[in-house]
């Protein structure tokens with residue numbers, strides 16, 4: 001399973017590339033705002049970081065755009081900027097045609113803000129390169145998420161759709177493990193989610209115990 005970093009902060013992305021060799025980056029308007037820099041400046045800086053690799057950066061079209069033509073025009077403009085860009089379109093009716101038109105032009109779309117298996121199915125039918133079910137938001141709303149991810153994966157596999165499934169808005173290590181058990185292709189999460197997940201108090205406890213034994217033992 002691939003690990004994407006959900007961030008627009010250059011220092012975080014640089015660190016995660018170096019430390020964990022993350023497989024890609026996802027951004028959204030919240031992440032862009034948090035950098036304090038303009039949208040285009042930020043996504044170009046991220047593109048520079050991974051230039052020459054196969055890694056992808058998902059960049060989101062203006063969420064005010066609710067017209068297929070607007071979505072296509074903006075997606076074409078953004079796709080021109082970097083071969084690593086995958087264009088995020090929100091999962092709404094006008095986006096489905098946009099996804100089909102863009103797929104014919106080899107412009108890859110990440111269909112984002114997906115909250116139901118049928119939304120995911122329609123995005124797959126339309127030719128989305130990535131599908132992003134937002135599990136953290138659902139779980140915060142007390143909705144069950146493991147079965148949801150399993151359904152999306154099963155639908156993709158039942159009909160041999162080529163879309164890759166990014167389990168998104170991941171908040172903790174258990175959700176990463178659930179996504180892996182469900183055979184999702186990718187998870188995207190913030191740096192802290194990965195760092196907390198890769199840590200365990202028993203590991204630290206064990207290091208302390210073994211260090212104490214080590215200190216009482218001669219080396220030679």
Ligand code: E4P
Pocket residue numbers: 006026027028030058112132134136168169170188
């Ligand atoms: C994924 O592509 C999204 O950017 C992300 O997971 C959204 O979640 P959040 O902004 O609530 O963390």
